[in-house]
Amino acid sequence: MGVVLFLVGVLLAAVAIVASIALHEIGHLVPAKLFGVRVTQYMIGFGRTVFSRRRGETEYGLKAVPLGGYISMVGMYPPPGEGAAARASSTGMFQQLTADARGAAADQLRPGDEDRVFYRLPVWKRIVIMLGGPAMNLLLGVLCIAMLLTGFGTATPTTTVASVSECVVPAERQAAGQTTCGPEDPQAPANAAGLRPGDVVTAFDGAPVASWDELTTRIRERAGEPTPVVVERDGGSVRATITPILSSRPALDGTGAAATGEDGEPLYEDVGFVGISPTVELRQQPLTAVPGAVLDGLRQIAGVVLHLPQRVYDVAEAAFSDAPRDPNGPISVVGIGRISGEIAAHEEIAVRDKAASLVGLVGSVNLALFVFNLLPLLPLDGGHVAGALWEALRRGTARLLRRADPGPFDPARLLPLTYAVAALMLGMSVLLIYADIVKPVQLF
Secondary structure (H helix, E strand, O other): OHHHHHHHHHHHHHHHHHHHHHHHHHHHHHHHHHOOOOEEEEEEEEEEEEEEEEEOOEEEEEEEEEEEEEEEEOOOOOOOOOOOOOOOOOOOHHHHHHHHHHHHHHHHOOOOOOOOOHHHOOHHHHHHHHHHHHHHHHHHHHHHHHHHHHHHOEEEEEEEEEEEOOEOOOHHHHHOOOOOOOOOOOEOHHHHOOOOOOOEEEEEOOEEOOOHHHHHHHHHHOOOOOEEEEEEEOOEEEEEEEOOEEEEEEOEOOOOOEOEOOOOOEOEEEEEEOOEEEEEEEEOOOOOHHHHHHHHHHHHHHHHHHOHHHHHHHHHHHHOOOOOOOOOOOOOHHHHHHHHHHHHHOOOOOHHHHHHHHHHHHHHHHHHHHHHHOOOOOOOHHHHHHHHHHHHHHHHHHHHOOOOOOOOOOHHHHHHHHHHHHHHHHHHHHHHHHHHHHOOOOOO
């Protein structure tokens, strides 16, 4: 049964990813057709075509490797004589590559396409088309997070004690997976004070406690100071005195989550610590909590993307050595499927919680697609947006200086760079897939 549930989880993740890709391309397709551009193909995947059907002037289909998608619009590359930016012909390798791309684009044209080519659209329309895909991913991410917060609820720590540590293990050792008490580790203050799992902390330092975050904040401020604590146990109140020990713990941001530095690595600080963990409950959140959760997710993803070379290097180091795998680092579609499968097959997770995990996973994937596709590099959508903005700047400057029109942005001239970026992305994908097979991120 566990294997069947694992496969179901993998299948659901695969369907969700393919659906996200399909909707991303619809985000490009709809505005392109609205603006009159002739779209010859709408394809999900790459490689050999498995299925296709023509509707009007567009062929819709599915290809053998559903790890991406594209729409093909006529006139992506302007002809060499368009505008004052035309240059003399050359027989160099890169120039031949550009010429071949222009030739393939020209072969798509037919009579009547003169005003339906992509490069002749106003800059703002081209930007709308290229941002349509990422905007669709952002919308899907927001919907998933809204469903997760308001429908399923979020895992919220309570003031009920789930466990009491025997000793204080430094956070750095815990991060390395070492949780066993050693002879040099001091007894945990909560253990010394007699706190037990199931106790409900009702007051700390003479004041009532309303939430786990409030309790954590007070504990961190009382290092080395004996502090009265009141817990509810078996229907009665129990009073004790606890002295938080100064210990290196993960720093917290304004939302109570673990803070990270510019490189995405966790930050630590010396604060008071007692050695208790909270019981977690699912609590539904108001709709007003959605924007903040989305922004937090985007900030975390942007931090990973901005330091992607270092993160990918860390993944490679983990894959080919005994170094631990960073659970917050990048993963491939294989890793996403594996995580979904492990959650689905876990016997101690309720069906509702499994569904919530899948919704959250799909939301995170779409937010990641939104951020990644905005990078100003061809062939990503952000590269085309950057090119359109560069064209607007050049043409606007030429008009102000009364110079000849420099012509439209020509992505064909950047094909060598485009292929280099595509090759790096392919190499990164292969590395992540390999790492997710030989050293996957461990959830349990």
